[in-house]
Amino acid sequence: MKLWDKGISIDKKIEQFTVGNDRDIDLHIAKYDVQASLAHAKMLQSIGILTTEELQQLEKGLEDLASQIENGTFSIDNQFEDVHSKIEFELTKTYGDVGKKIHTARSRNDQVLVALQLFYKAELINIKYKTKDFFETLLELAETHKKALLPGYTHLQVAMPSSFGLWFSAYAEVLIDDVYLLDAALKTVDQNPLGSAAGYGSSFAIDRQLSTELLEFSTLKYNVVAAQMSRGKSERTIALALGSLANTLARFAMDICLYMSQNFGFISFPDELTTGSSIMPHKKNPDVFELIRGKSNKIQALHHEMVLITNNLPSGYHRDYQLLKENMISAIMDMQDILEIFNYSIKQIEEKSIDLNDEKYQYLFTVDNINTLVENGMSFREAYQKIGSEVQNGTYKPDTSKEHTHIGSIGNLCLDEIKNKFPE
Numbered sequence: 001m002k003l004w005d006k007g008i009s010i011d012k013k014i015e016q017f018t019v020g021n022d023r024d025i026d027l028h029i030a031k032y033d034v035q036a037s038l039a040h041a042k043m044l045q046s047i048g049i050l051t052t053e054e055l056q057q058l059e060k061g062l063e064d065l066a067s068q069i070e071n072g073t074f075s076i077d078n079q080f081e082d083v084h085s086k087i088e089f090e091l092t093k094t095y096g097d098v099g100k101k102i103h104t105a106r107s108r109n110d111q112v113l114v115a116l117q118l119f120y121k122a123e124l125i126n127i128k129y130k131t132k133d134f135f136e137t138l139l140e141l142a143e144t145h146k147k148a149l150l151p152g153y154t155h156l157q158v159a160m161p162s163s164f165g166l167w168f169s170a171y172a173e174v175l176i177d178d179v180y181l182l183d184a185a186l187k188t189v190d191q192n193p194l195g196s197a198a199g200y201g202s203s204f205a206i207d208r209q210l211s212t213e214l215l216e217f218s219t220l221k222y223n224v225v226a227a228q229m230s231r232g233k234s235e236r237t238i239a240l241a242l243g244s245l246a247n248t249l250a251r252f253a254m255d256i257c258l259y260m261s262q263n264f265g266f267i268s269f270p271d272e273l274t275t276g277s278s279i280m281p282h283k284k285n286p287d288v289f290e291l292i293r294g295k296s297n298k299i300q301a302l303h304h305e306m307v308l309i310t311n312n313l314p315s316g317y318h319r320d321y322q323l324l325k326e327n328m329i330s331a332i333m334d335m336q337d338i339l340e341i342f343n344y345s346i347k348q349i350e351e352k353s354i355d356l357n358d359e360k361y362q363y364l365f366t367v368d369n370i371n372t373l374v375e376n377g378m379s380f381r382e383a384y385q386k387i388g389s390e391v392q393n394g395t396y397k398p399d400t401s402k403e404h405t406h407i408g409s410i411g412n413l414c415l416d417e418i419k420n421k422f423p424e
Contacts, residue, residue: 026083196227232310250296
């Protein structure tokens with residue numbers, strides 16, 4: 001069953017290759033194809049293509065299909081090319097010629113495109129909510145642990161005093177930058193492409209404004225060629241935003257793996273959140289965070305893939321676009337899983353007591369000690385050379401009494417201000 005079937009049989013090898021995994025992938029967008037089909041049917045009735053009775057029949061059929069999708073009984077058998085042909089078949093099977101009218105004034109091109117746009121829009125909103133949950137968890141942890149000092153590192157060498165509060169709230173604030181990009185991606189997909197048909201519009205006097213309102217898009221993609229050209233561009237934009245968020249999560253996961261190791265020993269987690277070794281009984285492995293890191297790095301590669309598939313394609317539709325769906329949808333679902341498990345796990349983090357008098361941390365306060373000399377009248381260059389000489393000749397004694405009070409420092413985390421920055 002194909003929407004483009006003209007009664008000519010297609011070679012089975014060709015069919016298998018061109019359909020690919022669409023049947024499985026399309027289950028993710030089935031809900032949105034039904035939603036768009038309902039809006040399209042209402043639009044067709046408004047311009048006289050469908051009667052009121054025909055619309056009512058299609059509404060009932062689409063509502064029944066939506067219920068099947070919701071309760072998990074909807075499937076796409078091998079006789080169908082994709083979800084779009086399956087839905088039209090079911091409507092035709094139940095309502096005869098009325099079901100055959102649903103495809104009037106649209107192409108599979110804009111049918112796929114609008115379903116994907118609706119899916120992307122909904123899932124990006126879900127990702128934003130999960131990111132905000134994670135953000136709020138990090139700020140709560142920052143507040144709880146704000147007085148606990150932590151060595152800060154540059155070049156993976158002991159540098160200056162930090163704190164657990166500074167560490168947690170740093171990642172919280174960086175998440176805000178990622179949400180800015182998610183918002184940009186959301187704005188990109190929040191444009192209705194329905195009515196662009198195969199990419200050049202229709203000779204029917206369709207009402208694209210009505211379908212835009214029914215589908216709750218913020219605006220239209222007015223130019224029909226531009227609407228088709230958004231296929232690929234939307235995916236590149238989303239992949240860029242997901243990659244930014246994934247980068248933050250991967251770096252945070254790497255910190256956790258590092259800080260859990262015996263050589264650092266700053267944090268731990270309950271035994272039930274870690275895994276063991278088949279031959280080393282002492283091991284508490286941070287597998288969940290290693291997988292978060294790996295999955296996040298995989299998502300960061302997605303943008304490059306989207307670019308290479310679509311780069312330099314001329315205007316109009318090309319079957320290359322089919323290859324965007326599988327990994328794009330997979331990355332979106334993986335990102336939500338990552339955010340959920342990261343948020344669940346990080347809430348159970350255990351801060352360990354760190355002895356900053358340990359010899360390996362003896363130079364942690366050199367900058368503070370230089371600043372004290374400057375405050376007492378010495379020039380910065382002389383103070384730097386004095387402390388530097390003490391370090392070199394082994395006479396340096398750290399003074400740990402210095403306080404950091406400026407905005408965004410250990411003693412002034414500005415957690416309320418960071419919280420207020422998060423986009424609504």
